[in-house]
Amino acid sequence: METQAPAQRTVDVNTVSGLALTAILNMPEFTGDPERLADFLEAASAAGAHLRSVNTLLPPEVVNNIYGILIRKISHQVRAECGITGSTEAAEVARLLSERYGGARRPPARLAIKLLRMRRAHGEIPSAYMHRVDQAFRLVKARMAAVETAGVATAKLAVIEELLREAVLAEMPEKTRRQLKALANANFGVLLAQVDEEEDDYQAAREDAATWTRVERRSERRPDRDHERRAPPNPPPQVRREQPARFRPVGDQRRGERRERLRCWECGSTRHLARSCPQIYRRDQQEAGRRPRPEPMEVNAVRGPRRGPRDGNISYASTGSFSSAYDYSSDEDWPVLPQRTQRQGRKAERRISGATSASPPDPGAKGQPKGSPSQGQ
Incomplete structure (x- = not known):
């Protein structure tokens, strides 16, 4: 008898602890959805019952490890909001979750009034506002189902949903409001899906507009240009007000450019x-004041015939002086004048030779007209 008791005891402990661990691992993670709070607490209670039955038979570190797995089934955000740690008791965890996500201490009427008074914050996008309202509406439905019968809860929720629809439409932009009004008999979930779809289209259009480049004119388009440089003539109407000024069309006469x-x-x-x-x-x-002052260049170095690029004929030394590639001691490097210039040079030579061969004028006769009486005297 003394040898069989420990073996039977060990088998029971392993079986029960295995059932508790299996139940914990099969539990879904709780992310703050009020509709799933009741199922989560029920599964946690069943796993805790298995764990309490073998609590005194297992080592403390094993119990703490299994309980830590149960606590980690709650999302990190929910644990941070409720202040749940690994040392928090199971009853305290259930109480904190019920107060925060089940509305155990708040009546449904007060939660409904708070829901209908929710307003869209400044700069908040419509989809974020709708998700915030949806989270509060789920809390109202979970609390209503906990304190009211099925028929009464359904009737009250229908009235609350109708009032919530009007409150949400008042907070939406004009374009979104027209689209939601077209869904006359739709529930709140359909409105939420419509707003999410519109937000996805809006973000996709903004990303496309942010990568658009300048569109060429029709006269500038060539088949060898990359097709990625071409874009629609104007961005879609959803992004015209949000895009930067450098992407806006400059006018109807140049709509294809930005x-x-x-x-x-x-x-x-x-x-x-x-x-x-x-x-x-x-x-x-x-x-x-730091640049070296170069020496004056020769006139012929600049006016001479260029047999190549000027940079190759005239070089600049590090000492600040210029040098030329032309050899001016040779007649070949002197500039050749055109024919017209040669004729003008010969005419000038004849005028100079005629002036030098004639007698110089009388200095006393300067300013007197030709054939004056003083000339004969």
């Missing part, structure tokens, strides 16, 4: 271009 403000290449400013950038003027003033 204006981008020109920026200075030096400083990046949009108020001026690079040719009038003050940074260039300041930099030139600072470097004016």
Whole structure:
């Protein structure tokens, strides 16, 4: 008898602890949905009953590990909101979850009034507001089902849902309000799905508009251009007010282009271009005293015939002097004048030779007309 008792005891402990662990592992995770709170607490109670039956037979560390697995079935956000830790008792965990997500201490009427008074915050998108209202509406339904009979709860929830529909429509934008009014007999879940679908389309349109590039004119389009540079002539109407100014169409006459403000290449400013950038003027003033002053170039070095690019004929030395690739001691490197210039040169030579061969004029006769009486005297 003394040898068989420990074996029978060990088999019972393993079986019961295995049932408790299996029940805990099969439990769904609780993420804060009020409609699933009752099922979660029921499954946790069944697993806790198995665990309490072998609590005194198992080592304390094994019990703590199994209880930790049960606590981790509650999402991290819910544990943070309720202040649940690994050392919190099971009864305290059930009480905190019931007060926070089941409305155990709040009557359904007070929860319904709080639900109908919910307003959309400044800058809150419609889908986020609808999900916040849906979470509160589920809490009202869970509390209503806990304190009222099935028929009374259904009738009250129908009235609350009708009032909630009017309150939600008042908080929606004009375009969304028209779409929701078209769904006359739809429940709150259908309205929520419609708002989510519209929000998904809006975000997709914004992402497409953010990656659009400049659209070429029809005269500029060529078959060798990449097709990714082409885009629709205008963004969809959902994103016209939200997109930046550089993507907005500049007018009906140029609807296929998007204006981008020109920026200075030096400083990046949009108020001026690079040719009038003050940074260039300041930099030139600072470097004016540091630059070496070159020696004056020869006139023939610039006016001579260029047999190639000027950079190859005239070079700048590190000492600050210029040198030329032309050899001016040879007649071949001197510039050849055109025929017209040669004729003008010969005419000038004849005038000079005729002036030098004639007698010089009398200095005393300067200013007197030709054939005056003083000339004969």
